[in-house]
Amino acid sequence: MNIICQFRKSKNFAAERPSGGKFTSCCRKEKIKLEKPSDALCNDFLYPNFLPDLLTNPNNPDYKTFHDNIRSYNSAVSFASMGTKVFDFSGGAPYAFKVYGQIRRRTSHIQSVNGQAPQYVQLYVIDSTQATKIRVNHPANEQCNLRILDQIDRFFGQHNRLSDTYRILREVE
Secondary structure: OOEEOOOOOOEEOHHHOOOOOOOOOOOOOOOOOOOOOEOOOOOEOOOOOHHHHHHHOOOOOOHHHHHHOHHHHHHHOOOOEEEEEEEEOOOOOOOOEEEEEEEEEEOOOOOOOOOOOOOHHHHHOOOHHHHHHHHHHOHHHOOOOHHHHHHHHHHHHHHOHHHHHHHHHHHHO
């Protein structure tokens, strides 16, 4: 993926380049204009230094393990889970799944119920250090690095609108 779109700077494979040279998959030949991302205070969003380094710097000691477990990190810090019926294709083709029926988000109450371990949103309304320990102790996250999870959690706590909203809801409750 070394062919860069001149408008959106997206990375593309050489075979994806249209004959006119303008990509359609990322910006429809510059017809789609995306707003600049902003943080919870509507300031221009800047990614935290640690994240681009983890994603792009092979010299970072955590680079390989982060890439190998990126889905676990994503799931560990999610606010909800997707639920749907999935039709699984079998055969020799690349992995794909087909969603049919209704797609729903599974989330949680603001507080854990019946002494269950906090999950999803509940992890954003408790102490960040405690939330990170809960995440890293979940069997699905056993390959995740505690320090990286803590960095992501603290970043969300400072810059994510949902995190702020849920924390306020918890205080009101």
